[in-house]
Amino acid sequence: MKTVLITGVSRGIGKALTEKFLKEGHYVIGTSTDGNSDIKSDNLKIVKIDLSNSESITECVNEIKFLNKKIDILINNAGILVDRNFNTVNIENLRKTLEVNLIGTITFTEQIISVLSIGAHILNAASSAGSLAKTQEIDDDEYPSYRISKTALNMYTRTLAIHLKDKITVSSYHPGWVKTDMGGSDAPMTTEESAGYIYDLAISKVETGQFWFKGEKMAW
Numbered sequence: 001m002k003t004v005l006i007t008g009v010s011r012g013i014g015k016a017l018t019e020k021f022l023k024e025g026h027y028v029i030g031t032s033t034d035g036n037s038d039i040k041s042d043n044l045k046i047v048k049i050d051l052s053n054s055e056s057i058t059e060c061v062n063e064i065k066f067l068n069k070k071i072d073i074l075i076n077n078a079g080i081l082v083d084r085n086f087n088t089v090n091i092e093n094l095r096k097t098l099e100v101n102l103i104g105t106i107t108f109t110e111q112i113i114s115v116l117s118i119g120a121h122i123l124n125a126a127s128s129a130g131s132l133a134k135t136q137e138i139d140d141d142e143y144p145s146y147r148i149s150k151t152a153l154n155m156y157t158r159t160l161a162i163h164l165k166d167k168i169t170v171s172s173y174h175p176g177w178v179k180t181d182m183g184g185s186d187a188p189m190t191t192e193e194s195a196g197y198i199y200d201l202a203i204s205k206v207e208t209g210q211f212w213f214k215g216e217k218m219a220w
């Protein structure tokens with residue numbers, strides 16, 4: 001049984017991931033912004049966090065440390081897309097997006113690293129929208145703040161992978177275009193399908209510092 005820490009388990013991919021890990025017999029510590037989840041299990045502990053608030057991050061980290069468990073898998077799943085209807089950078093949206101998707105996620109990760117086990121796996125939910133290689137192919141300028149946040153998160157994956165070399169594996173992944181509040185109803189993938197691929201990646205021994213989609217390396 002592994003101990004898995006997943007951010008943003010209230011809905012979407014994070015909720016499906018939680019259900020998958022519980023079904024496979026693991027213990028899950030999940031976060032949500034209101035401290036609640038409608039999943040009921042003795043193997044699930046929910047902790048409150050708002051990644052845009054540094055005090056909330058510290059309180060959440062302290063609560064997790066108090067559980068006295070070594071974490072085997074950390075999935076930084078929580079994220080926001082606030083500039084959906086913008087094709088130019090709106091600075092207020094950029095700040096909001098970076099606070100959660102980048103600064104909050106990094107702050108949380110840096111504070112929680114000390115309770116990760118040797119051989120642990122950290123997975124960061126990036127996106128094909130943050131791939132520099134993809135922008136050369138598709139010439140798409142929608143939601144720039146979100147793209148910028150995910151490209152920067154990928155650089156965190158790379159630098160952290162080097163920093164933690166031979167101790168902890170660090171990966172970025174694209175979850176697919178998934179039917180959630182963020183992905184919308186036209187998305188082709190279900191949350192269960194996406195969670196299945198992320199689960200397989202999380203429990204696998206993979207090369208550190210890589211960007212994954214459906215078990216294959218993706219171009220940065």
Ligand SMILES: NC(=O)c1ccc[n+]([C@@H]2O[C@H](COP(=O)([O-])OP(=O)(O)OC[C@H]3O[C@@H](n4cnc5c(N)ncnc54)[C@H](OP(=O)(O)O)[C@@H]3O)[C@@H](O)[C@H]2O)c1
Nearest residue numbers: 008010012013033050051078079125127177178180182183
């Ligand atoms: N869906 C897609 O097609 C797609 C594609 C590429 C990448 N992704 C990435 O995959 C991840 C999950 O996406 P999703 O579609 O499942 O998103 P979602 O349905 O919108 O769910 C987002 C999750 O993040 C949490 N969250 C939002 N703001 C937060 C904050 N300030 N502090 C802490 N948690 C916060 C939410 O918690 P509350 O319910 O408490 O607000 C919720 O659990 C995200 O990082 C997203 O960027 C998704």
